[in-house]
Amino acid sequence: MRRSTxxxxxxxxxxxxxxxxxxxxxxxxxxxxGLLEEQAAMVRQYGLTxxxxxxxxxxxxxxxxxxxxxxxxxxxxxxxxxxxxxxxPPPQPLKEQYGxxxxxxxxHP
Amino acid sequence: xxxxxxxxxNILDFxxxxxxxxxxxxxxxxxxxxxxxxxxxxxxxFTHALRKQAVLVLQDAPAMVIQRxxxxxxxxxxxxxxxxxxxxxxxxxxxxxxxxYYFDPVVSANYTLLVPxxxxxxxxxxxxxxxxxxxxAAFPGDILPIRGYDGQxxxxxxxxxxxxxxxxVSSDLMLLTEQDYRRLFNLPDGLYTDIVLDVxxxxxxxxxxxxxxxxxxxxxxxxxxxxxxxYDSIFxxxxxxxxxxxxxxxxxxxxxxxxxxxxxxxxxxxEIGVLKAIGWETADVLWLKFWEGTVISLTAFxxxxxxxxxxxxxxxxxxxxxxxxxxxxxxxRFRLLPEIDPYQVATLFxxxxxxxxxxxxxxxxxxxxIDPDAVMRS
Numbered sequence: 001m002r003r004s005t006x007x008x009x010x011x012x013x014x015x016x017x018x019x020x021x022x023x024x025x026x027x028x029x030x031x032x033x034g035l036l037e038e039q040a041a042m043v044r045q046y047g048l049t050x051x052x053x054x055x056x057x058x059x060x061x062x063x064x065x066x067x068x069x070x071x072x073x074x075x076x077x078x079x080x081x082x083x084x085x086x087x088x089p090p091p092q093p094l095k096e097q098y099g100x101x102x103x104x105x106x107x108h109p
Numbered sequence: 110x111x112x113x114x115x116x117x118x119n120i121l122d123f124x125x126x127x128x129x130x131x132x133x134x135x136x137x138x139x140x141x142x143x144x145x146x147x148x149x150x151x152x153x154x155f156t157h158a159l160r161k162q163a164v165l166v167l168q169d170a171p172a173m174v175i176q177r178x179x180x181x182x183x184x185x186x187x188x189x190x191x192x193x194x195x196x197x198x199x200x201x202x203x204x205x206x207x208x209x210y211y212f213d214p215v216v217s218a219n220y221t222l223l224v225p226x227x228x229x230x231x232x233x234x235x236x237x238x239x240x241x242x243x244x245x246a247a248f249p250g251d252i253l254p255i256r257g258y259d260g261q262x263x264x265x266x267x268x269x270x271x272x273x274x275x276x277x278v279s280s281d282l283m284l285l286t287e288q289d290y291r292r293l294f295n296l297p298d299g300l301y302t303d304i305v306l307d308v309x310x311x312x313x314x315x316x317x318x319x320x321x322x323x324x325x326x327x328x329x330x331x332x333x334x335x336x337x338x339x340y341d342s343i344f345x346x347x348x349x350x351x352x353x354x355x356x357x358x359x360x361x362x363x364x365x366x367x368x369x370x371x372x373x374x375x376x377x378x379x380e381i382g383v384l385k386a387i388g389w390e391t392a393d394v395l396w397l398k399f400w401e402g403t404v405i406s407l408t409a410f411x412x413x414x415x416x417x418x419x420x421x422x423x424x425x426x427x428x429x430x431x432x433x434x435x436x437x438x439x440x441x442r443f444r445l446l447p448e449i450d451p452y453q454v455a456t457l458f459x460x461x462x463x464x465x466x467x468x469x470x471x472x473x474x475x476x477x478x479i480d481p482d483a484v485m486r487s
Contacts, residue, residue, distance in 0.1 A: 002118070002122055003121075003122050003125035003126060003129075004118045004119075004121040004122045004125065006125075007121065007125055007404065010408070011407060011408070011411065014408070014411035014412055014415065015411055017411075017415050018411055018414055018415050018418075021415055021418045021419070022449065024447070025418075025422070025447035025448075025449050028422070028446060028447050029446055029447060029448065032446040035274050035446070036162070036165050036166060036446065038272065038274055038275055039166045039274075039275050039277055039278050040165065040166050040168065040169050041169075042271075042275045042278055042279055043166055043167060043169050043170055043278055044169040045225070045227075046223055046225055046226075046279075046282075046284070047170070047171050047206060047226065047305050048167075048170065048223075048278055048279075049167070049170050049171065049174060049331075049336050050167075050336070050339075051163055051166070051167070051277055051278060051340065052221075052238075052240070052276070052277060052278055052279065052280045052281050052282075052441050053277075053343075053433065053441070054433070054435055054437055055218065055219050055240075055280075055281050055437045055438070055439045055440065056219070056435050056436040056437040056438075057219075058210055058219070060435075061210070061219065061221060061281070062221075063339050064331060064335065064336040064339040064340075065174065065176070065183075065303075065331065067176075067178065067181065067182055067183050067329070068181065069181055069182050070183075082435060082436060083350070083432070083435035083436060084433075084435040084436075084437075086350040086351075087343060087344055087350055087351065087432070087433070088342070088343050088344075089342050089345050091335065091338070091339040091342070
C-alpha cells in the first residue's frame with residue numbers, strides 16, 4: 001500500500017472520530033436538557049446564586065456574593081491564598097465598583 | 110486535475126518516506142504537539158462548557174440580592190429593610206433569606222446551610238446534598254450532630270439526600286428549618302442574611318437597584334446579570350493556573366516554530382540540494398515542505414482535539430480535577446454537558462496548524478531558491 005493512502009486513511013479516521021464526537025455532543029446536549037432543567041429548578045426553588053465548584057473558602061463557594069474584604073476574612077494581612085483564587089478572579093462588578101471608587105478618590109483628594 | 114492530484118500524492122509519498130527516515134524525532138514531535146493541542150483544547154472546551162452551563166442553570170437565580178454592608182463588610186439585614194424595599198415601584202416577591210456556612214471539623218469540610226422559603230420539613234430534621242452525604246457517610250434516617258454557637262451539639266435527623274444529578278448546585282447544601290437555623294446561630298427573629306426580590310420588568314432592574322441604594326444607602330444590590338458575569342470570568346485568561354498551563358504550552362509551541370523557522374539542518378539542506386539537482390522544481394520542494402508541516406500539525410490537531418473531548422466530556426477531566434479541587438475537602442461529582450463552540454475549534458485550528466506549516470515552508474523556500482551546487486557544498 002502507498003504511504004500516502006495509509007496517511008490519508010489515518011487522517012480520515014481521525015477526522016471521522018472527531019465528527020462522531022461532535023455528533024455525540026449534539027445528542028448528549030439534547031439528552032442533558034432534563035439535567036439542566038433539574039438544576040435550574042433547584043436554583044429557582046432555593047433561590048441559589050452560585051455553582052458549587054469550590055467549597056474551600058466562602059468567597060470561592062459564593063463568588064457572586066463576595067465583598068471586597070472576604071479574601072481577608074481570616075486575618076487582616078491574609079492575602080488571597082486559596083488555590084481556587086487562581087481560577088476565579090474577583091467578580092467584575094466588584095472590580096468596577098472599586099475602580100470607580102479609586103478614580104473618585106484620586107480626582108477629589 | 111487528476112494529474113495534479115497524482116503529482117501531490119507522489120510528493121506526499123516522498124514526504125512520508127522522508128519523515129520515516131527520522132522516525133524517532135518525528136514521532137516525538139507529533140506526540141508533544143498532540144499533548145499541546147490536548148491541553149489548549151481541554152481548557153477551551155472545559156471553560157466554554159462550564160460558562161454555558163452556569164448561564165443556563167443560574168438564569169433562574171433571584172433577580173436581585175440585597176446585602177447590607179457594615180464597615181465595608183457583609184452584615185445581617187433587618188426585616189424593616191424588606192418592608193422599605195417593598196415600597197419601591199416595580200418590585201415583587203421580597204423575602205428575607207437565611208443562609209450561611211458551617212465548618213465540619215470531623216471531615217474538615219465547609220457546608221452551606223440554607224433555610225428554604227417553602228418547606229414541609231419539621232424542626233429537628235435536615236436535608237443534605239450528595240457531597241455532604243458522601244463526606245459524612247450519612248443517609249436518610251441517620252442523626253447528624255451540628256455544633257451550635259454555644260458549643261452545644263444540636264442533633265438533626267436526615268430526612269432526605271438531594272439528587273446526585275444536581276450536585277453542581279447542591280453538593281454541599283444542608284437544608285434546615287428557620288427555627289433550627291436561628292437556634293444554631295443564636296440569630297434573633299427579624300434578622301436575615303440577605304434579601305432577595307423579583308422585578309416585574311427585567312429592563313427596570315438597574316433602575317430598581319439604583320432606587321434601593323438611594324433609599325437604603327448601606328445596602329449593596331447584586332443583580333442576576335452580575336451573578337452571571339461572575340461566572341463569565343471563571344478561568345479568565347488572567348487567572349494564575351490557567352496562565353501557567355497556557356504559557357507553558359505556548360512556549361513549547363514557540364520553541365517548535367522557532368526551531369523550524371530559524372533554519373534547516375545541514376541534512377535537510379543537502380536533501381533539498383539533491384532534489385533540485387535531480388530535476389525537482391522550487392514549487393515541488395515547497396509542496397514537499399508544505400506536506401511535511403501538514404502531516405505533523407494536522408495529525409496532532411485532530412488527535413489532540415479528539416483526546417481533549419474525551420478528557421473533558423467522557424472522563425472526569427482528570428487533568429483539571431486536582432486544580433479544581435484546590436484545598437476543598439468536599440467536591441461535587443458532575444459531568445459537563447458537551448457545549449462546543451465551532452468558532453473556538455476553528456481558532457484552535459488556525460493557531461496550531463497554520464503557523465507550524467507556514468514556519469516549515471518559509472526557510473525551505475530560501476534554501477530551494479539557491480543554486481543546488483552551492484546548497485550541497487555548504
